[in-house]
Amino acid sequence: MSEIRVIMEASEVQRALEKIGTELAQLDKPGTDVVLVGIQRGGVPLAQRLSKILSRHWGHTVPVGSVDVSMHRDDLNHRPAPDVHPTVIPFDINNRTVVLVDDVLFSARTIRAAMDALNDFGRPKRIQLAVLIDRGHRELPIKADFVGKEIRTAIDEIVTVQLTEDGAATDRVVLEKK
Amino acid sequence: MGWNRKDLLDIESLSAEEIKTVLDTARAFKAVGERAIKKVPALRGKTVVNLFIEPSTRTRISFELAAHRLSADVINFTAEASSLRKGETLRDTARNLEALNADIIIIRHSCAGAPHFLARFLKASVINAGDGAHEHPTQALLDMFTILEKKGRIEGLNVTILGDILYSRVARSNIWALLKLGANVTLCGPATLVPRQFERIGCRVTYNVEEAIAQADIINLLRIQHERQRKTMFPSLAEYTALYGLNRERLAKTKTDVLLMHPGPINRGVEIDSETADGDRSVILDQVTNGLAVRMAALFLVNGGQPQEIAAA
Numbered sequence: 001m002s003e004i005r006v007i008m009e010a011s012e013v014q015r016a017l018e019k020i021g022t023e024l025a026q027l028d029k030p031g032t033d034v035v036l037v038g039i040q041r042g043g044v045p046l047a048q049r050l051s052k053i054l055s056r057h058w059g060h061t062v063p064v065g066s067v068d069v070s071m072h073r074d075d076l077n078h079r080p081a082p083d084v085h086p087t088v089i090p091f092d093i094n095n096r097t098v099v100l101v102d103d104v105l106f107s108a109r110t111i112r113a114a115m116d117a118l119n120d121f122g123r124p125k126r127i128q129l130a131v132l133i134d135r136g137h138r139e140l141p142i143k144a145d146f147v148g149k150e151i152r153t154a155i156d157e158i159v160t161v162q163l164t165e166d167g168a169a170t171d172r173v174v175l176e177k178k
Numbered sequence: 179m180g181w182n183r184k185d186l187l188d189i190e191s192l193s194a195e196e197i198k199t200v201l202d203t204a205r206a207f208k209a210v211g212e213r214a215i216k217k218v219p220a221l222r223g224k225t226v227v228n229l230f231i232e233p234s235t236r237t238r239i240s241f242e243l244a245a246h247r248l249s250a251d252v253i254n255f256t257a258e259a260s261s262l263r264k265g266e267t268l269r270d271t272a273r274n275l276e277a278l279n280a281d282i283i284i285i286r287h288s289c290a291g292a293p294h295f296l297a298r299f300l301k302a303s304v305i306n307a308g309d310g311a312h313e314h315p316t317q318a319l320l321d322m323f324t325i326l327e328k329k330g331r332i333e334g335l336n337v338t339i340l341g342d343i344l345y346s347r348v349a350r351s352n353i354w355a356l357l358k359l360g361a362n363v364t365l366c367g368p369a370t371l372v373p374r375q376f377e378r379i380g381c382r383v384t385y386n387v388e389e390a391i392a393q394a395d396i397i398n399l400l401r402i403q404h405e406r407q408r409k410t411m412f413p414s415l416a417e418y419t420a421l422y423g424l425n426r427e428r429l430a431k432t433k434t435d436v437l438l439m440h441p442g443p444i445n446r447g448v449e450i451d452s453e454t455a456d457g458d459r460s461v462i463l464d465q466v467t468n469g470l471a472v473r474m475a476a477l478f479l480v481n482g483g484q485p486q487e488i489a490a491a
Contacts, residue, residue: 071218081482
């Protein structure tokens with residue numbers, strides 16, 4: 001029997017994004033060299049929302065791209081081929097600050113793959129990481145620069161971020177216990 | 179979505195969903211080919227063998243470049259310069275390649291079923307790059323990709339395949355793919371090369387070229403393989419060109435947005451005249467570009483797949 005618990009409601013998701021936006025906006029003024037890259041799939045709508053929040057702070061639009069890490073995964077030999085989604089980086093990342101955006105930070109292997117994928121597009125001035133949820137259990141020496149909410153989880157629990165962009169009735173984050 | 183096959187042997191055994199998975203995956207790989215750095219590490223450390231028992235240049239080069247772009251190591255093995263010449267059996271050749279820990283074997287062979295035969299006893303993945311007159315699955319997949327890219331859909335389109343259907347593995351793979359994806363398929367050519375049996379699986383057969391192409395959204399021209407001495411199948415190349423060759427006059431009586439496809443290499447002045455081959459309805463070079471993306475997708479997908487018996491269990 002699995003037990004499902006809501007750990008963030010829509011208003012908390014919104015607040016968490018505002019918090020990330022505010023921190024990022026202060027750190028990177030005036031933000032003209034910042035670009036956002038959402039990690040397929042969960043990070044892409046969050047990057048778009050964050051872009052709107054940052055535009056408000058900075059008064060200019062903040063470009064959004066997306067990166068799919070399927071071709072850079074380190075477990076391609078251990079599982080069926082993953083679904084591949086488009087990588088769209090419609091701007092030059094050389095000498096820019098790239099903020100990678102993802103929904104849940106877990107082992108960090110996805111982040112490692114995303115940084116490898118970005119290498120093929122250029123050499124950013126720096127890469128930062130923004131995540132809605134940090135659930136712990138890192139397998140690589142990577143940490144997030146901006147975190148919406150930290151939660152303690154058991155390793156076999158599943159954290160899912162549901163967003164209206166993907167057809168959910170309302171934004172929320174749920175934790176599933178095995 | 180989903181692919182869990184170890185091998186890509188034919189289109190006939192694939193579901194529409196599996197075909198769509200390959201096409202979706204290929205779209206992402208096409209974008210890789212348009213970047214400054216055209217290489218991804220998906221097959222790093224893997225060994226891909228091009229086992230081409232029947233000569234081919236373009237398909238082999240396309241697979242070779244696809245494998246390179248996925249960071250795999252590639253060995254080319256051709257019939258002319260191999261131990262097959264010395265009497266080694268196909269099974270032994272394949273076993274030797276596997277003993278070298280080859281991960282993916284791409285085979286072209288003049289015998290139908292050769293890839294299926296290898297796939298049954300090899301742990302390595304097998305991709306069929308053309309077996310006799312049976313199938314050429316990656317050609318059909320790149321044709322589907324090109325149609326989808328240019329027309330936005332396949333379902334409901336009228337596709338006419340014109341030429342040597344009888345001996346064509348390209349035709350067979352295309353027919354299966356088109357029917358599975360919901361296109362209306364018309365076959366046309368000399369009666370000796372277009373068997374009526376294809377009506378049984380849902381194709382329309384006609385011997386009148388004007389009628390065959392009048393309502394077509396796509397015309398897929400097949401090469402007349404004159405080097406294979408099928409002189410008995412029709413009287414002369416000139417007669418074929420006169421009766422079935424595509425030219426400006428015939429093109430004028432088709433839909434204005436018809437697409438012309440050809441698996442190559444084209445015989446200019448035989449199945450198609452030069453002006454038409456180079457004209458704005460022709461997507462022949464798009465097919466070549468898309469072939470690379472589709473073959474990258476095929477290599478990527480079979481690498482993660484399981485043998486069918488295990489997958490089914």
